Amino acid sequence: MSNLELRGEGLHLWRGDRHVLRGVSLELRGGEILQLTGSNGAGKTTLLRVLCGLVHPEDGHVFWRGENVRKDLHAYHGQLAYVGHEPPLKADLTPRENLRYWVGVRRPLNAADIDKALDDVGADEWRNRAVRTLSAGQRRRVALAGLALLAVPLWLLDEPTTNLDTAGQELVNRMLEAHVARGGLAVAAVHHELGVTGVTVRPLVLVA
Amino acid sequence: MKPAAALVPGPPATPSLEAARLVLARDLRLAFRRPGEIVQPLLFFAIVATLFPLAITPEKSQLRMVAPGVVWVAALLASLLALEFLYRDDAHDGALEQYALSGQSLTWLLFAKTAAHWLLTGAPLAIMGPLAALALGAPIASIPGVLASVALGSIALSLIGSIGASLTLGVRRSGVLLSVLTLPLAIPVLIFGARATQLAIEGTDYTAALQLLGAMAVLGVTLAPLAAAAAVRISLE
Amino acid sequence: MAWTWFHRLGSPPYIYKFAAKLTPWFGWAAAVLIAGGLIGGLLISPADYQQGEGYRILYVHAPTAWMSMQVYMVMAIASAVGLIWRIKVAHAVAASCGSMGATFTACALATGSLWGAPMWGTFWEWDPRIIFELVLLFQFLGYVGLRAAIDDTQRADRISAVLAIVGVINIPIIHYSVEWWNSLHQTASVMKLGKPSMPLNMLIPLLMMFFGYSVLFVALLLVRVRAELLSRERSASWIRDVVRA
Numbered sequence: 086m087s088n089l090e091l092r093g094e095g096l097h098l099w100r101g102d103r104h105v106l107r108g109v110s111l112e113l114r115g116g117e118i119l120q121l122t123g124s125n126g127a128g129k130t131t132l133l134r135v136l137c138g139l140v141h142p143e144d145g146h147v148f149w150r151g152e153n154v155r156k157d158l159h160a161y162h163g164q165l166a167y168v169g170h171e172p173p174l175k176a177d178l179t180p181r182e183n184l185r186y187w188v189g190v191r192r193p194l195n196a197a198d199i200d201k202a203l204d205d206v207g208a209d210e211w212r213n214r215a216v217r218t219l220s221a222g223q224r225r226r227v228a229l230a231g232l233a234l235l236a237v238p239l240w241l242l243d244e245p246t247t248n249l250d251t252a253g254q255e256l257v258n259r260m261l262e263a264h265v266a267r268g269g270l271a272v273a274a275v276h277h278e279l280g281v282t283g284v285t286v287r288p289l290v291l292v293a
Numbered sequence: 294m295k296p297a298a299a300l301v302p303g304p305p306a307t308p309s310l311e312a313a314r315l316v317l318a319r320d321l322r323l324a325f326r327r328p329g330e331i332v333q334p335l336l337f338f339a340i341v342a343t344l345f346p347l348a349i350t351p352e353k354s355q356l357r358m359v360a361p362g363v364v365w366v367a368a369l370l371a372s373l374l375a376l377e378f379l380y381r382d383d384a385h386d387g388a389l390e391q392y393a394l395s396g397q398s399l400t401w402l403l404f405a406k407t408a409a410h411w412l413l414t415g416a417p418l419a420i421m422g423p424l425a426a427l428a429l430g431a432p433i434a435s436i437p438g439v440l441a442s443v444a445l446g447s448i449a450l451s452l453i454g455s456i457g458a459s460l461t462l463g464v465r466r467s468g469v470l471l472s473v474l475t476l477p478l479a480i481p482v483l484i485f486g487a488r489a490t491q492l493a494i495e496g497t498d499y500t501a502a503l504q505l506l507g508a509m510a511v512l513g514v515t516l517a518p519l520a521a522a523a524a525v526r527i528s529l530e
Numbered sequence: 531m532a533w534t535w536f537h538r539l540g541s542p543p544y545i546y547k548f549a550a551k552l553t554p555w556f557g558w559a560a561a562v563l564i565a566g567g568l569i570g571g572l573l574i575s576p577a578d579y580q581q582g583e584g585y586r587i588l589y590v591h592a593p594t595a596w597m598s599m600q601v602y603m604v605m606a607i608a609s610a611v612g613l614i615w616r617i618k619v620a621h622a623v624a625a626s627c628g629s630m631g632a633t634f635t636a637c638a639l640a641t642g643s644l645w646g647a648p649m650w651g652t653f654w655e656w657d658p659r660i661i662f663e664l665v666l667l668f669q670f671l672g673y674v675g676l677r678a679a680i681d682d683t684q685r686a687d688r689i690s691a692v693l694a695i696v697g698v699i700n701i702p703i704i705h706y707s708v709e710w711w712n713s714l715h716q717t718a719s720v721m722k723l724g725k726p727s728m729p730l731n732m733l734i735p736l737l738m739m740f741f742g743y744s745v746l747f748v749a750l751l752l753v754r755v756r757a758e759l760l761s762r763e764r765s766a767s768w769i770r771d772v773v774r775a
Contacts, residue, residue, distance in 0.1 A: 186319040480665060481703050
């Protein structure tokens, strides 16, 4: 547990002619949050996807707990959760069904677990309506419930507070604080400073 | 929130068989929320099969000769239409990405998706095939043979089609390109399948052709999900 | 030692210069071989005892059919190398093969038709070899179409590489299934041409044409790969050095 560490060394990536990531290096230990900022198009999402192992950098490596993630990508994926701009929810399923399938493919779940997670994000009667009928803020809350249920040490979040009201943003901050208090790590791409307290936050600014 | 013990890093706790079952169940559930999408390819099959007597002749004795070909070409075209929705929604809403990040074998999960897709489109086609053949003059005794050949063939077609569908992820208006890429790969299935159906209609022994068709299906099961997973990973890059 | 050679082969500026040096050699060799083959085939070799003078289109037709297969194999191998080891030059080679392969295949079909029409009164037959060539043409055109449909070059490279590899697996399957289908319907293959005992003065020009076409393909490939590299690497620094030189 104590060797939880994410490291990126000299990451370079081109998209066509654009040199998007120019030798990005980072280091993150258990109990810390990496706050990723930068203007639009600076490469925040790209960096997150490189850290996930979805995108292969032209140069540089990503290390998780000292091992190159490319050695065993499946094992690495089992220890991370990536939530992108849009919450990965099926529009025609209810939040409960969405969680059952999204998280269930990775961790065995029962109905009680799902209901508790939805309670914790403030879902009331809307937990049984198709996601299609929910507001953007409600969808993001469902995604946060899934994040909690996945119970993984590494969180990679792309703008986790988008579409959330003040209460929702507080929820994200509380969840992050609890996560790192348990020894977890989080990389969050954000436009504004995270409002977390009592937590080590390492800033990383990407320049376009 | 969750107790500390749950944060222990390790391999996914869901066994792969259960994960595949969930993927399959999810796709079936989603399909039944929008039944129109599943029914349309079947309707297309029925309409195309109807066009041939209108274009050629209503004489059943003559139609019997072209029945295998008509059934197979109509089934092939209907399958191509149905393939468009195999990955489309999951690619759009990030579900495919989550499968790639789940720690489970993407090949295995895509196989489960293709199996669900076959249950929704291929299996009904396999049932409609003998009906169309009967309408085109095939004898009743030929039903088992026609059913077996169209069923095996539709399995092979679903798998081969999943390759084309994965290659055209994210291509705008990919329908025609998907067909152009899939058809050369589907020709052997068409050859063996139509032959098996023809022999069944004629009443002669069709086991050899059926076995070759089965071999194509097995080849599809082993290779197609691998190719599809490779293409999906590339499109997620 | 072998690895340095392998990695130099993968370096665009190196290949750009190396290809430029090789092209004239291959170009002239192709010209000599094809000229020799044409003279031998059209003028020197005797008329076929069955088909008279008209068979001579064989010297142009057979090599194109052979080339269509060869080009697909080169395309598939280059695709695999590019996909597995992520080598950009390999993808440039595969891209160059796509349209050249389609052209060779189309020529094979066209020259076959030109041969068939006066010789057997038919410009098209559903013969296993013709069908095979036609399916190969569809596969080439599908490959080119897929590349064209994807905007991002790197993604187009990798996705079409998967298609090329899947397509190469399909080739023996198509060959076998079409032969099987043909044997059921027992059409006499009309394309016989005194096969095993072809006299030397027919065989040598034919072989010269085969080699000439292969060498021509390499020469054209070298030119196209250089053009591909220029287009793909247009923002790289080595391009500016080349332009300034």
